[in-house]
Amino acid sequence: MQQAKQSGYRDIKEVILGRVRDKTWPLGTELPGEVALAREFGCARATINRAMRELAEEGILDRKRKAGTTVKATPARHAKLSVPSVRAEVEATGASYRYSLISRNVEKAPDWLRARLSLGADQLVVHLRCMHYADSAPYQFEERWIVLDTVPGAETEGFEAIGPNDWLISEVPLTNIDLTFSAALAGPLYADFLDVAPESPVFQMNRTTWLDGAPVTFARMTHPGSYKLRSSL
């Protein structure tokens, strides 16, 4: 009589996690099969399945047909990084958000961009530069290129009142994103807009966006400060 209350898949996850933590099932061990565990916990196989499936998604277990379920030798840690609109990001801190367009041009995609987005020759992009402010303090400098073939609507949008990110979210939802972070020196351009010394470090985030394999946009966000995210499990 190990348990009185009937166990839900959450409880079962906890028990399994506990057994991994206390090394009842050390890293690399093979776990009992679903049927065996279902018997042990007195529940349906589907319940065990859900518990183990989620633990596998969370990077703690490895599951293979026929081979069975094992505890991952090197539990994959992963953080969930939310990629909100700048507006949401700023307003979440309680500050008021302000957006300002610096320049907007339609031009042929430069070579480095064509390479990065797998664009054909002579493809046109909208090239934007803009600033985001938090309580009238510089928050982020954004430089962005939008592929017109994928997002034709960008040709007639002036981006004077609405930021490109906010606009794109409603125009082209459900995209895939590549992110790169790096550190750089401010230099004269960023120093000017971000109100920092040219020789100070800035934090950059490069964001490439795809819609079903078609390139949508490339953006480089430059911060004077730092960036924060929190993992779940």
Place this chain on the structure above:
Amino acid sequence: MQQAKQSGYRDIKEVILGRVRDKTWPLGTELPGEVALAREFGCARATINRAMRELAEEGILDRKRKAGTTVKATPARHAKLSVPSVRAEVEATGASYRYSLISRNVEKAPDWLRARLSLGADQLVVHLRCMHYADSAPYQFEERWIVLDTVPGAETEGFEAIGPNDWLISEVPLTNIDLTFSAALAGPLYADFLDVAPESPVFQMNRTTWLDGAPVTFARMTHPGSYKLRSSL
């Protein structure tokens, strides 16, 4: 006869995604209930449930009891950032990995660390400094503090042969992680170890680790270069 083959939950997810993309169900719309969709797709409610549940986890739908399921007004984009051991990170690039301990001390946790980890007064930590090399080129400078109350085994570990991260992974698996990224100037210390000019920018990643609410370790990783991650959906 809209579909010949029977639909699995993956197909259903695709259909729903398509209807959001082509604005059959615009952002903010309320979707039909599970029973209705089950009827439409000719499948069991559980199948619809799984499809919609996963879409909700992926940040595309909002689900509430009684209220029903709606398309998120601002689809939450999130990237999955894997946090591998440095060793794996280096070896994944094909380079050979080398680890080197610089210093190891047991000391009282400094005030800023006590604040960050919610430590009590006089709690002891192991303070480490070490370097990670990729093909004998400096890859990362690591400064780390390990809380002895949570990980007593760290007192007797010398960390001369094995890096603290690799050691902690096998000692204390399944922890929660907080991450912060930022840019900084190298300064004399980092310049020396990372073999860059003192006035060059460096990329820093701060990692705080918890085990069931108990503070495990705080680490600051400093890179001469940049850091990369890719989102899933």
Place this chain on the structure above:
DNA sequence: GAGTGGTCTAGACCACGGT
């Protein structure tokens, strides 16, 4: 070939949260 996970079903009960 055989064993394990992957998925689906039909039905049931529960819990939350608008009304």
Place this chain on the structure above:
DNA sequence: CCGTGGTCTAGACCACTCC
């Protein structure tokens, strides 16, 4: 109150993969 999603069950068939 009562509708919607949340979860569980018992049973079934399938698909992958190791032997």
